[in-house]
Amino acid sequence: MQLGNLAQQPRPDMILNRHLRENPYFMKYEVMDTHFQMDFHMHIGYEIYFFHQGEGSFLVEDRVYGLAGNDMILVNPLAVHKSFLSSAQGCTRTVINFLPELVDAKHRDRLLQPFDLKSMVKGQYLCIGADAQQRIFYLLKRMYEAYSGQSGSDEMAFCIYLNELLLEIYRLSEADSERPLLQTDTPMPNSIVDNMMQYLAERYANKISLDHLADHFFLNKHYICHLFKKKTGYTITQFLLHIRIRHAKKYLTYSDLSISEIAGKVGFNSFSNFAHDFKKVVGIPPTIYRKNGLQLTDKQG
Known part of the structure; x- marks a missing residue:
């Protein structure tokens, strides 16, 4: 799909x-x-x-x-x-x-x-x-x-x-x-993929490369890509992107931060990259998403 x-x-x-x-x-x-x-x-x-x-x-x-x-x-x-x-x-x-x-x-x-x-x-x-x-x-x-x-x-x-x-x-x-x-x-993650997911979820706003991830977990980057995709259905890049976009949606709906500030806060190095990736995932630009979200919250009190 x-x-x-x-x-x-x-x-x-x-x-x-x-x-x-x-x-x-x-x-x-x-x-x-x-x-x-x-x-x-x-x-x-x-x-x-x-x-x-x-x-x-x-x-x-x-x-x-x-x-x-x-x-x-x-x-x-x-x-x-x-x-x-x-x-x-x-x-x-x-x-x-x-x-x-x-x-x-x-x-x-x-x-x-x-x-x-x-x-x-x-x-x-x-x-x-x-x-x-x-x-x-x-x-x-x-x-x-x-x-x-x-x-x-x-x-x-x-x-x-x-x-x-x-x-x-x-x-x-x-x-x-x-x-x-x-x-x-302690309810610890039950696999190396769980540990990678937690690592990414904690650091989604940081710049993270496959090489950095492979070095951190002492594994071959091609191997961790295969392992991650097999368990989650996402590539590592897709997983990180979806986490960033989901947090961006929260800020767009429930904060007064500017869209440029939100882009930086969730890990994008430029507004244009953020706007492009947001529309690719969500289907509409972040400006329209914010406008729709504000209208929705206004109507629902």
């Missing part, structure tokens, strides 16, 4: 944003994928991503977490993220998106605290142990039953179960933060 064609289709984050503004929660339950690919994206609202089984990686902003089953990733509003699912046998996931208005007002700050990267020793990641799995699985199932219903009481039930789930997550994060952190506890 050509990049130009991609730009003409509704982006998944736009579709989700529209849905959440009409109905402040969304859920996919135990979806099994064999060749699922989601582009880098961001959206309003919080996300709970539960990875039931399979193998893969999950990138949130500048962190990459290895996934191996019973993993939970917590995603803040407007955080750039993407999953990379690599299990040939298929992967199963549950995804919950919600706006903060569904969270109990009295305890909202504490219930949403685990989503804050600074509040957890391990970042926005939890590995759900055997003791907590039964309770988590029960709540996810009941939430989906309520989500699939049509009555007003089903919406109320979903909100109640969501708050119970957030309480469970809060307790788990508190227990993890009180326990001494061991090297084996």
Whole structure:
């Protein structure tokens, strides 16, 4: 599929944003994928991503977490993220998106605290142990039953179960933060490609060459290009470009920085290069994207 064609289709984050503004929660339950690919994206609202089984990686902003089953990733509003699912046998996931208005007002700050990267020793990641799995699985199932219903009481039930789930997550994060952190506890990337993705995500605004990357990881540059493309479906250059463009979209929509300032902030050495690559990926110039984004946010308050 050509990049130009991609730009003409509704982006998944736009579709989700529209849905959440009409109905402040969304859920996919135990979806099994064999060749699922989601582009880098961001959206309003919080996300709970539960990875039931399979193998893969999950990138949130500048962190990459290895996934191996019973993993939970917590995603803040407007955080750039993407999953990379690599299990040939298929992967199963549950995804919950919600706006903060569904969270109990009295305890909202504490219930949403685990989503804050600074509040957890391990970042926005939890590995759900055997003791907590039964309770988590029960709540996810009941939430989906309520989500699939049509009555007003089903919406109320979903909100109640969501708050119970957030309480469970809060307790788990508190227990993890009180326990001494061991090297084996840290959710490290599970392959050299994961390490490369994290390296690029942390340094996307810097000038990075294939030679530099190969030297850093002590590997042949042709080998790392082959390895990276095989696992992610992207070349290293494409991966870096998409991260830069996704961050540029955030600045264009939610900051007052000039477009030239944004170009430099996300790693482009000139406005013309930025404008050319942005239009190639998105389908419209950054000036039009900013104008459309401002109109959208004005209409949606």
